[in-house]
């Protein structure tokens with residue numbers, strides 16, 4: 001495991017760590033549309049002022065931070081390495097697979113506990129204007145990791161999360177991880193311009209519309225099912241389930257249909273991946289929004305009294 005992580009470290013340094021930065025921004029912008037006004041007001045006090053209260057703007061920070069000497073410790077929090085063998089066997093066991101030093105599941109759990117305290121600080125009036133960096137970081141990490149955990153190759157140990165699995169996409173030689181991080185979302189959105197990091201793009205806005213319609217047949221699974229585990233009072237349990245769902249796609253599609261020598265953009269692989277990526281991105285956004293609402297204003301744990309005193 002240690003060697004594996006070291007290898008990942010050196011590889012990732014030269015390539016993408018996660019969903020492309022702007023895909024993270026877009027997941028955050030989608031999540032914002034699910035926040036209650038009260039949640040939005042609380043988060044605004046937690047985030048550093050430069051984000052203007054927007055988790056979408058803040059959602060890509062974690063990758064940049066992981067590449068600084070100061071943030072190096074958080075690098076491995078972006079994934080969980082399974083010891084399975086997709087497409088033959090997919091299996092994610094938190095106790096066995098979460099590396100010493102943390103993984104995406106433990107990081108979500110840890111930062112969720114921290115953020116609960118931060119929300120209390122805001123409600124008691126002791127935190128305003130994003131002045132507590134522990135709190136701003138917790139919110140930024142959660143906004144990022146709920147995205148990462150939905151990317152199938154962030155819940156897979158094979159080929160270093162697909163980073164050493166060669167692939168061709170649109171005549172470009174790349175690797176499978178990058179195909180899922182960026183090439184497929186961009187092909188699905190059918191745009192050549194980089195997604196905005198300031199505002200929601202039409203492709204992602206249309207996903208929000210589909211989520212809100214909650215039509216059974218619109219996604220591979222109905223959105224209400226995505227929230228089966230969405231209680232921040234059991235963060236490790238829920239994050240493990242989310243990672244297990246992503247991991248299953250590695251057997252059901254990602255490695256089952258991949259071919260290193262054919263162009264995935266035109267072979268049918270990308271088109272077949274569109275419904276999966278649309279659902280995984282949408283899941284991430286709905287879960288993030290729900291998670292934050294439950295912590296800020298919900299009844300996931302007892303905040304009722306504090307709610308009464310809030311004047312935001």
Ligand SMILES: *[C@@H]1O[C@H](CO)[C@@H](O)[C@H](O)[C@H]1NC(C)=O
Nearest residue numbers: 040050051052053054057198
């Ligand atoms: C900051 O957010 C507010 C409220 O959402 C918005 O009206 C304002 O235009 C934003 N400012 C900037 C600089 O983005």
Ligand SMILES: *[C@@H]1O[C@H](CO)[C@@H](O)[C@H](O)[C@H]1NC(C)=O
Nearest residue numbers: 101102106107110111114134
């Ligand atoms: C939990 O988060 C704190 C603050 O970011 C960090 O110092 C600590 O290492 C984390 N612990 C785990 C187990 O992730």
Ligand SMILES: *[C@@H]1O[C@H](CO)[C@@H](O)[C@H](O)[C@H]1NC(C)=O
Nearest residue numbers: 114117118121132133134135
């Ligand atoms: C910031 O928030 C964290 C998490 O609740 C808390 O441990 C810490 O004491 C706070 N820092 C300040 C300066 O209030």
Ligand SMILES: *[C@@H]1O[C@H](CO)[C@@H](O)[C@H](O)[C@H]1NC(C)=O
Nearest residue numbers: 169170171172263264265266
């Ligand atoms: C790939 O390259 C071939 C030959 O150079 C070209 O005909 C084809 O249009 C290219 N495909 C894409 C998707 O760019």
Ligand SMILES: *[C@@H]1O[C@H](CO)[C@@H](O)[C@H](O)[C@H]1NC(C)=O
Nearest residue numbers: 186187188189190191192271
């Ligand atoms: C993608 O965009 C191009 C150019 O705007 C358009 O011609 C094409 O029909 C679009 N493809 C799909 C599948 O929507």
Ligand SMILES: *[C@@H]1O[C@H](CO)[C@@H](O)[C@H](O)[C@H]1NC(C)=O
Nearest residue numbers: 021057060194195196197198
């Ligand atoms: C946002 O996108 C613009 C245009 O691509 C880029 O110049 C800028 O650095 C990005 N901002 C952040 C915070 O990444």
Ligand SMILES: *[C@@H]1O[C@H](CO)[C@@H](O)[C@H](O)[C@H]1NC(C)=O
Nearest residue numbers: 257258259260261262263267
């Ligand atoms: C990949 O595609 C090539 C060319 O179509 C084919 O010869 C090869 O058998 C395929 N490999 C797998 C593992 O399906």
